Amino acid sequence: MNPAHHRQKCVRCICNKWTILTILAFLTWLYRLIVYLSASNLQLVLVPMELANEKRAYCLDGSAPGYYFRKGHDEGENSWILYLQGGGWCWNISDCYERTKGRYGSSNEMQGTLPVGGFLSNSANSNPDFYNWNVAFFAYCDGASFAGDVNVPLSYKGNTIYFRGKRVLDLLLDYLMDKGLSSADRVILSGMSAGGLAVYIHADYIRNKFPPQTAFHAFPDAGYFPDVKNITNHDHIKEAFQNVIRLQGIENNLNTACLADQDINSKWKCFFPQYTYPYVTTPMFVLNSAYDIWSLWYILNVRCHISACDKDNLHHLTSYHDQFMQIAEPIYKSTKAAIYTSSCFSHVHTLQNTEWTKHLVNGTTPVAAFGDWYFGRKTVQQSKYWDCATPACNPTCDWTLNTFMYFASSNSKYDF
Numbered sequence: 001m002n003p004a005h006h007r008q009k010c011v012r013c014i015c016n017k018w019t020i021l022t023i024l025a026f027l028t029w030l031y032r033l034i035v036y037l038s039a040s041n042l043q044l045v046l047v048p049m050e051l052a053n054e055k056r057a058y059c060l061d062g063s064a065p066g067y068y069f070r071k072g073h074d075e076g077e078n079s080w081i082l083y084l085q086g087g088g089w090c091w092n093i094s095d096c097y098e099r100t101k102g103r104y105g106s107s108n109e110m111q112g113t114l115p116v117g118g119f120l121s122n123s124a125n126s127n128p129d130f131y132n133w134n135v136a137f138f139a140y141c142d143g144a145s146f147a148g149d150v151n152v153p154l155s156y157k158g159n160t161i162y163f164r165g166k167r168v169l170d171l172l173l174d175y176l177m178d179k180g181l182s183s184a185d186r187v188i189l190s191g192m193s194a195g196g197l198a199v200y201i202h203a204d205y206i207r208n209k210f211p212p213q214t215a216f217h218a219f220p221d222a223g224y225f226p227d228v229k230n231i232t233n234h235d236h237i238k239e240a241f242q243n244v245i246r247l248q249g250i251e252n253n254l255n256t257a258c259l260a261d262q263d264i265n266s267k268w269k270c271f272f273p274q275y276t277y278p279y280v281t282t283p284m285f286v287l288n289s290a291y292d293i294w295s296l297w298y299i300l301n302v303r304c305h306i307s308a309c310d311k312d313n314l315h316h317l318t319s320y321h322d323q324f325m326q327i328a329e330p331i332y333k334s335t336k337a338a339i340y341t342s343s344c345f346s347h348v349h350t351l352q353n354t355e356w357t358k359h360l361v362n363g364t365t366p367v368a369a370f371g372d373w374y375f376g377r378k379t380v381q382q383s384k385y386w387d388c389a390t391p392a393c394n395p396t397c398d399w400t401l402n403t404f405m406y407f408a409s410s411n412s413k414y415d416f
């Protein structure tokens, strides 16, 4: 066959409409199959509205709460990761009203699938110890670390706003109990950022919903927000958290042993991990950066990229680090908790493969450190990791502009 003839024949067959459609359909199917096989995606499950009504448990806007799910298999079949999503807090009524317009305040706005990596990944490569566990990722839509509970909904600009985070937590747990969680052999309660903070305040409470023989561990990520002053020497974060506690009726929904030890005016303390931690009895692995970028931005108000921080800012940064390590010292000394603090200017370490598998502290990645502790390959005493102290000293962190620029962009308002 001569080349010209060949070309002509093929042009004719490919131009056939049905051939093209068939090829397209096949490619679409193949693409879906590849996505399905390689996906770490979790699927959204909304709790039926009748059940939400029964428990009066709602997102800020009155919609029913939900969670993202992926089923476990093989050795992970009866093992569960309960993961509390973060996304900051809403600081006042108008801020909470703004949230009702998006997925952090309304399940009507939640996406149907959620791509996840890191500790929640289903890849045995990046997540060798937990890839086949059940994952229930509690969608955060209450704006107050799953801790609010105000009976009478508020009215704002003609809209009704609900502060029912604690009820959302209870409803999601009850609902999941009926879907197999009640027969779990092993449960790890984890969560990031505002959800990491929720792990400190709710760990013992959630633990008590399971029988004693269920192995239950807590793994808060990026939730150790310290009670420190900002760079102009004000108790900014303390006042801001106190406002959230008042607004959302949180005061009685914190660790009960911690609350029992406070006088009436200091119950707010139990919202801060540093004050509530000593009362937590659940075995815990604390994962946090000692230069957590959210804290640098919003607690201190230092917002320079490491290549452009002036002398004053560098001083504030190292002083923050030193205060943080001092505040974390009881955990380093504790015989019951493991701790891993990096000096990366990062926030969450459990949701993306890079932070989970690339950062090194004491030559160890978070994935190895956590798995070694959990499965007893290392003792608690061997699971105390801390990093070099000065800014940018750890070359395995991301020191490019990426994280910084993402944080500076408006997308990061909740996503971190």
Ligand SMILES: *[C@@H]1O[C@H](CO)[C@@H](O)[C@H](O)[C@H]1NC(C)=O
Pocket (backbone or CB within 6 Å): 091, 092, 093, 094, 095
């Ligand atoms: C509410 O909080 C937001 C976010 O912190 C702030 O921008 C706004 O000024 C506050 N509004 C009031 C009325 O305090």
Ligand SMILES: *[C@@H]1O[C@H](CO)[C@@H](O)[C@H](O)[C@H]1NC(C)=O
Pocket (backbone or CB within 6 Å): 230, 231, 232, 233, 234, 235, 236, 239, 300, 301
């Ligand atoms: C420190 O906190 C106070 C009180 O919230 C606030 O007025 C001030 O602006 C903060 N300083 C900086 C530099 O953000």
Ligand SMILES: *[C@@H]1O[C@H](CO)[C@@H](O)[C@H](O)[C@H]1NC(C)=O
Pocket (backbone or CB within 6 Å): 362, 382, 383, 384, 385, 386, 387
């Ligand atoms: C990590 O490094 C620090 C500082 O070099 C050291 O004191 C500590 O014992 C190390 N921890 C582990 C678990 O190796």
